[in-house]
Amino acid sequence: MAKLHVKKGDQILVLSGKDKGKKGKVLSSLPTAGKVVVEGINIVKKHTRPTQTVQAGIYDQEAPVYSAKVMVICPSCKKATRIKKAQITKANKVAWVRACKKCGELLDK
Ligand SMILES: [Zn+2]
Secondary structure (H helix, E strand, C coil): CCCCCCCCCCEEEECCCCCCCCEEEEEEEECCCCEEEECCCCEEEEEECCCCCCCCEEEEEECCEEHHHEEEECCCCCCEECEEEEEEEECCEEEEEEEECCCCCECCC
16 A cells, blocks of 8 residues: 555645645545545535435535645644654664654654
């Protein structure tokens, strides 16, 4: 399975498209599609049929965006950054985690 550079819970910056320059939080990632769903980004109108519990209407819903169109915002230096890989040792095991290319802070802990 392809790995994305963005994960659920990341703050991201949108690089292109109608939401260019907007920031949001990743709600879910879809690695097989290479896409992520971001809070408040790429909103589409969704028409729903009435059911017993839900009224018919038009709802706003986030549609997935390509992960290549977003950049992770480092929680440490607050900048949109590229990701580098950093090696850490966890319980005597070597693991690779994501780190900020600008300040070096680990993004996965
Ligand atoms: Zn940083």
